[in-house]
Amino acid sequence: xxxxxxxxxxxxxxxxxxxxxxxxxxxxxxxxxxxxxxxxxxxxxxxxxxxxxxxxxxxxxxxxxxxxxxxxxxxxxxxxxxxxxxxxxxxxxxxxxxxxxxxxxxxxxxxxxxxxxxxxxxxxxxxxxxxxxxxxxxxxxxxxxxxxxxxxxxxxxxxxxxxxxxxxxxxxxxxxxxxxxxxxxxxxxxxxxxxxxxxxxxxxxxxxxxxxxxxxxxxxxxxxxxxxxxxxxxxxxxxxxxxxxxxxxxxxxxxxxxxxxxxxxxxxxxxxxxxxxxxxxxxxxxxxxxxxxxxxxxxxxxxxxxxxxxxxxxxxxxxxxxxxxxxxxxxxxxxxxxxxxxxxxxxxxxxxxxxxxxxxxxxxxxxxxxxxxxxxxxxxxxxxx
Ligand code: PMP
Ligand code: GLN
Numbered sequence: 001x002x003x004x005x006x007x008x009x010x011x012x013x014x015x016x017x018x019x020x021x022x023x024x025x026x027x028x029x030x031x032x033x034x035x036x037x038x039x040x041x042x043x044x045x046x047x048x049x050x051x052x053x054x055x056x057x058x059x060x061x062x063x064x065x066x067x068x069x070x071x072x073x074x075x076x077x078x079x080x081x082x083x084x085x086x087x088x089x090x091x092x093x094x095x096x097x098x099x100x101x102x103x104x105x106x107x108x109x110x111x112x113x114x115x116x117x118x119x120x121x122x123x124x125x126x127x128x129x130x131x132x133x134x135x136x137x138x139x140x141x142x143x144x145x146x147x148x149x150x151x152x153x154x155x156x157x158x159x160x161x162x163x164x165x166x167x168x169x170x171x172x173x174x175x176x177x178x179x180x181x182x183x184x185x186x187x188x189x190x191x192x193x194x195x196x197x198x199x200x201x202x203x204x205x206x207x208x209x210x211x212x213x214x215x216x217x218x219x220x221x222x223x224x225x226x227x228x229x230x231x232x233x234x235x236x237x238x239x240x241x242x243x244x245x246x247x248x249x250x251x252x253x254x255x256x257x258x259x260x261x262x263x264x265x266x267x268x269x270x271x272x273x274x275x276x277x278x279x280x281x282x283x284x285x286x287x288x289x290x291x292x293x294x295x296x297x298x299x300x301x302x303x304x305x306x307x308x309x310x311x312x313x314x315x316x317x318x319x320x321x322x323x324x325x326x327x328x329x330x331x332x333x334x335x336x337x338x339x340x341x342x343x344x345x346x347x348x349x350x351x352x353x354x355x356x357x358x359x360x361x362x363x364x365x366x367x368x369x370x371x372x373x374x375x376x377x378x379x380x381x382x383x384x385x
Pocket of ligand 1: 098100102170174202204234241245
């Protein structure tokens with residue numbers, strides 16, 4: 001094909017292919033165990049798959065309503081009321097999205113104006129900054145520091161200016177597994193009180209919070225919820241990352257703006273999945289079971305690596321475990337994960353990918369959302385290093 005040879009000015013000059021795609025491809029190329037990109041290697045519950053089939057066969061195959069099917073929005077309203085005591089109107093304050101990525105992108109597209117500043121916490125999930133930059137917003141970076149990656153609220157206070165339009169938060173946090181506390185939420189609430197700053201809260205790992213901690217959803221804090229778009233993803237909660245179904249909640253004035261953009265970004269989301277999820281959400285006990293499942297996998301992973309040369313960093317939530325590898329190698333984290341994949345058959349994510357300037361602190365991220373057999377095989381390889 002002849003190539004287009006006029007100068008093309010990139011809207012995202014510094015962005016390449018996401019590290020998740022790069023590392024999964026490398027894992028496949030070398031037949032390595034893939035602990036890089038975050039997804040389970042076990043299947044979704046059989047009952048959920050049966051419901052998907054049933055709803056597709058029942059004729060739910062045309063456009064769903066733009067905001068999502070009512071039964072699913074009703075199930076979400078009941079969920080957040082039950083778990084967080086939050087009241088969201090089914091018709092005006094809940095929207096089903098094509099994954100959390102689309103919800104986050106849409107929220108930024110709808111609410112951030114050119115020149116607005118948006119504060120994010122670094123290491124930062126890779127989609128946030130490009131979403132802001134595509135809208136002409138300016139990304140401002142707060143720091144989460146090793147070893148526990150807790151927010152520094154004095155620093156955040158200093159970063160706030162009259163141009164700050166939004167703060168994007170993420171607890172439990174990808175990649176570090178840090179879970180924010182009630183005190184963190186109180187500090188955030190105090191900082192934004194009497195400002196017109198909006199919060200975009202990425203809570204896709206809300207059900208993966210371990211030990212005694214509880215998930216501090218923005219939905220528990222009316223002073224935050226009134227100015228927030230809150231995003232969660234069915235992909236994480238029901239082992240269906242490939243379905244790309246998620247949802248967001250916001251007070252109706254914010255949600256009205258969100259929907260103006262949503263209708264032209266995706267319009268509507270895969271209908272049979274929505275009906276299947278609405279029915280499956282009625283099943284009691286799922287969230288407790290999910291927490292126990294992942295806490296068990298985290299414990300197996302940590303116990304095995306405790307006797308290795310990897311240095312374990314804390315993991316209070318998510319399905320990720322970060323480690324330092326300085327006792328094994330002085331290589332940069334990208335070089336190290338590439339060699340780990342090629343020579344030792346285990347793929348991981350270099351945490352430098354979550355820093356704007358590629359800051360490399362010798363930390364890599366493993367995903368432990370894998371079957372017992374996969375984890376055992378991977379751990380056998382890792383403890384030999
Ligand atoms: N936010 C975070 C923090 C994530 O880790 C992910 C994906 N793993 C997403 C958003 C995107 O979720 P989805 O696959 O539903 O688009
Ligand atoms: N969020 C997943 C992770 O952190 C990957 C999602 C993606 O591949 N975009 O690994």
